[in-house]
Amino acid sequence: MSMLSVRDLTVKFAMRDQNVTALDNISFDLGEGERLGIVGESGAGKSITGFALMNLLSRPGYIDNGSILFEGEDIVQKSESQMRKIRGDRIAMIFQDPMVTLNPVLTIGQQMIETLMAHRKLSKAEAEQIAIVKLREVYIPSPQERLRQYPHELSGGMRQRIIIAIALLLDPDLIIADEPTTALDVTIQADIMELLLELCQSNKVGLILITHDLGVVSQMAERTLVMYAGRIIESGPTREIINDPQHPYTQGLINALPQQTLPGHKLKQIPGSMPSLTTIPEGCPFSPRCQYATDKCRRIRPEIVKYGPAEVACHEVNRLHETQSEEQSA
Amino acid sequence: MSTLSTNTEISRWSKIWNSNMGYSFRRNPVAIVSLAVFIVIAIMSLLAPLIAPFDPYDPAQIDIMNSEYPPVWVDGSDPQFIFGTDDQGRDLWSTILYGTRLSLMIGLCAVALQAFLGISIGLIAGYVGGRIDSLLMRMADIQLSFSTLMVAIIFLAVTQAMFGSETFNQYAIYFLVAVIGVAEWPQYARTVRATVLAEKKKEYVDSARVLGFGPLRIMVRHILPNSLSPIFVISTVQVANAIISEASLSFLGLGMPPSQPSLGSLISSGFDYIFSGSWWITAIPGVVLVVLVLVINLLGDWMRDILNPKLYKG
Numbered sequence: 001m002s003m004l005s006v007r008d009l010t011v012k013f014a015m016r017d018q019n020v021t022a023l024d025n026i027s028f029d030l031g032e033g034e035r036l037g038i039v040g041e042s043g044a045g046k047s048i049t050g051f052a053l054m055n056l057l058s059r060p061g062y063i064d065n066g067s068i069l070f071e072g073e074d075i076v077q078k079s080e081s082q083m084r085k086i087r088g089d090r091i092a093m094i095f096q097d098p099m100v101t102l103n104p105v106l107t108i109g110q111q112m113i114e115t116l117m118a119h120r121k122l123s124k125a126e127a128e129q130i131a132i133v134k135l136r137e138v139y140i141p142s143p144q145e146r147l148r149q150y151p152h153e154l155s156g157g158m159r160q161r162i163i164i165a166i167a168l169l170l171d172p173d174l175i176i177a178d179e180p181t182t183a184l185d186v187t188i189q190a191d192i193m194e195l196l197l198e199l200c201q202s203n204k205v206g207l208i209l210i211t212h213d214l215g216v217v218s219q220m221a222e223r224t225l226v227m228y229a230g231r232i233i234e235s236g237p238t239r240e241i242i243n244d245p246q247h248p249y250t251q252g253l254i255n256a257l258p259q260q261t262l263p264g265h266k267l268k269q270i271p272g273s274m275p276s277l278t279t280i281p282e283g284c285p286f287s288p289r290c291q292y293a294t295d296k297c298r299r300i301r302p303e304i305v306k307y308g309p310a311e312v313a314c315h316e317v318n319r320l321h322e323t324q325s326e327e328q329s330a
Numbered sequence: 331m332s333t334l335s336t337n338t339e340i341s342r343w344s345k346i347w348n349s350n351m352g353y354s355f356r357r358n359p360v361a362i363v364s365l366a367v368f369i370v371i372a373i374m375s376l377l378a379p380l381i382a383p384f385d386p387y388d389p390a391q392i393d394i395m396n397s398e399y400p401p402v403w404v405d406g407s408d409p410q411f412i413f414g415t416d417d418q419g420r421d422l423w424s425t426i427l428y429g430t431r432l433s434l435m436i437g438l439c440a441v442a443l444q445a446f447l448g449i450s451i452g453l454i455a456g457y458v459g460g461r462i463d464s465l466l467m468r469m470a471d472i473q474l475s476f477s478t479l480m481v482a483i484i485f486l487a488v489t490q491a492m493f494g495s496e497t498f499n500q501y502a503i504y505f506l507v508a509v510i511g512v513a514e515w516p517q518y519a520r521t522v523r524a525t526v527l528a529e530k531k532k533e534y535v536d537s538a539r540v541l542g543f544g545p546l547r548i549m550v551r552h553i554l555p556n557s558l559s560p561i562f563v564i565s566t567v568q569v570a571n572a573i574i575s576e577a578s579l580s581f582l583g584l585g586m587p588p589s590q591p592s593l594g595s596l597i598s599s600g601f602d603y604i605f606s607g608s609w610w611i612t613a614i615p616g617v618v619l620v621v622l623v624l625v626i627n628l629l630g631d632w633m634r635d636i637l638n639p640k641l642y643k644g
Contacts, residue, residue: 056539059460081544088541095533095540103534105555114551115541166541 003173003206004030004053009066011045011052011230013277014059020277022048022061024230027304030174033204035197037221037238039214039253041274044227046210050176053208054093055083071173089119092167093176097183098159102151108162109147112169119170134165138195157188161195168199174206181216193220214253218242226250229275229285236310246312248290284315292316354636361632364625371622375430382424383410387590394419398608416596416611417603418588425591426615430622432592436506437573441565443511444572448518449561453549455519456526467523470516478513478575485509486584499587506585510572521564525557532556559637566630570623577619593619 011023023045030036038046051057053068055075068075070091075083087093095101103111112131116122122130128147135143138161151159160180167175177196181189197220200207209220217224217238224241226234226249234247245251252270254260261267272289275281284302287293294316302313346352355361374381384391396419399408407414413422455466473481489505490498498505529535530553538548573593579585580594581601588599593615600611 054540056536084542084544086542087539088543093537093540095537097533100533101537103538103552103556106552114543118541118543118547163537 002029003032003034003071005069006053007067007069009049009052009068010064011048011057011061012064013061015278018278019064021064021280022230022277023052025066026232027066028225028232028235030206030208032173033200033206034223035200035207035209035221037209037211037217037224038227039211039217039224040227041212043274043277045230046212046227047178048230049227050093050178050208050210053176054087054091056087085119088115088172089170090172091174091176092170092172094160094163094167094178094180096179098156098163099183101163102159104151107148107150108154112147112162112166115166115169130169131165134169135162137168137199138162138165140165156184157192160184160188160192164192164196164199168203168205171203172205174208175200176208176210178210179212180209182211189216196220214242214257226253229280230277231285231313232304233286233313234310235304236308240309244308246307246310246317247286247314248292248316249286252289284313292319351636355632358632360628364628364632367621367625368629371430371618371625372434375427375434378424378427378431382421382427384421384424386420386425386428392419398603398611400608401610401614404610413614414608414610416599417608422611422614425596426593426618429591429593429596429615430618432503432586432590433573433576433594433619433622436503436510436576436592437569439507440510440514440572440576441568443507444514444568445518445561445565447511447515449522449554451515452519452522453526453554456523457530457545457549457553463523466519470519473513474516476513478510478571479578481513482509482575482579483582483584486579490584495587499589502586502590506576506579510575513575514568514571517564517568518561521560522557525560526553529553529556563630563634563637566626566633570626570630573619573623573626593622 006029007027009023009026010021012019012021026045026049028036038049040046048057048061051061052063053070053075055063055068055078057063063076066076070086075086078086102108106114109128109131112134113124113127116127116130117124120127131147132143135146140146140158140161146154146162151162154162164180175196180196181192184192193216196207199205207220209217211217221238223236224238225232226241226247228249234241234245234250241250242254245254249270252268255268256270258267270289275285275288281288281298282301283299284290284293284297287297290297296315300315302315304311304313305317307317355365379385386392396408396411396415397417399411399415400406401414401422402409402412404414411421411423413426416422416425451466451470455463486505486509493501526549535548535552538552543552576585576592577594577597580592581598583595583598586592586595588595591599596615597612597619600608600613600615604612
């Protein structure tokens, strides 16, 4: 049985005149120790998915429908106090910007020890020992001294390591990392990703990596979900999705990578931009930007269907494949 | 240089001294003088029982025959009484010391009460939001639409009438603290709420929620310490305001009784004699009051300047 199993998750935002659907019938599974990447443009609903998994949507967002089974228990049904025991302890979350994620007025030690003592019956000395061990695990030099320092005394990469250490503090089963390296220098990004990968593998922690960087996903995740306008449009093993994308949107994303364009040529971008949540078109949400779109695409919303090792929400996936193989053979 | 250890334990004091605040303090003569004057007044009034030559609360030490001696630098004075005596024959210097002590104490306690009420209400309103926020803030608006003095006068007049002036005089200090404290909480509540609204959106609050902390812990341990600077600024201003309020109420006869005078009641008791030539009974406590309130306000100004990042010029 999978550790996390999301079924038909629908998240809505209550607006003055209507309820806007931010996540539309999302379903996916995550096995123990498995790493899943969620990719998509800004506003596709990636971060909302992360917060929904924590049952931490703040007003006006709410979970309208669906279930999130975490180790057999439905998170959606849990009370706030039950959720508090799960958060941080069994599911941890890492945010985008390490500069603002740590509380500026508490020392690293205070923040780590507070977290430990909130979830476990530990003495302060014991908690400090655990904190030091965890800081060593993320390769923080001289951890005893770091415990007495304030966040502003540390560099961005160092802070993100500490945030990872805090996430790992209580040995969670699942870490949700919401663009954990977006705010860091490129050189440090690779370090942090490597560290995260190493720690997840050695501690058998499941990882949900939310990002818009396909390169990162290809290195980190075993499986990938591609999201568009609050829906999953393609999911499957990362290798398949990167090498043989089925959905026109995924193809567009991969074609838009700078590596896919010869020097001196314009980048191949997807025309148009993602619809806002209030104006999602009827039928396939990608149809206005899709070069293969037919009448059917504009009228009927495609269901997710299995196609080879992947699952795709596209009416034209068969035809698409045929034309592509024709092109290749020609 | 090799003997210099890099991680010497820096004492708390030198940390404060070397901080931005310490630096700007050292460079600001107004702040230095204000703090010095305030500390002198505070220490002298706290040590009043040791410093004062007479005990103004002890009727046995008061001789009505000594009444209305002028200060020593005026003709016809008695060298026993540096600042002269009041209409009842009390040594003015001792009475001022005791009176300042009362005024400061009432001011500080009233502000503590204001801060407690205002910070709790502001935190809850800002953090919880929605209807509770609207309800609490409308209460604050209503409270603000009555002037502090008006509320205080009504409340104190009614209690004085209810309990009789004997009992009232006995508990006047508590009544004053309560009424000044309750009347001014919206100042704190509004400031705190505004800061909390800004702080709440920051990611460290999200990350605290993600770590499974409850709302109370997030409010008190994570948001409150980040909202302290406006609270500091408002506190100094409010202490000055509370001292003024107390003096005004006492001047109007609704505060400390003449047997246990604060600065306000002392000014008031001398006011009847000011035209008969005994100006010092009103003037000297008046000067003390003005200086006290002025230095507190100057300190508050300085603090507001350096704690306001928009005004901060590096």
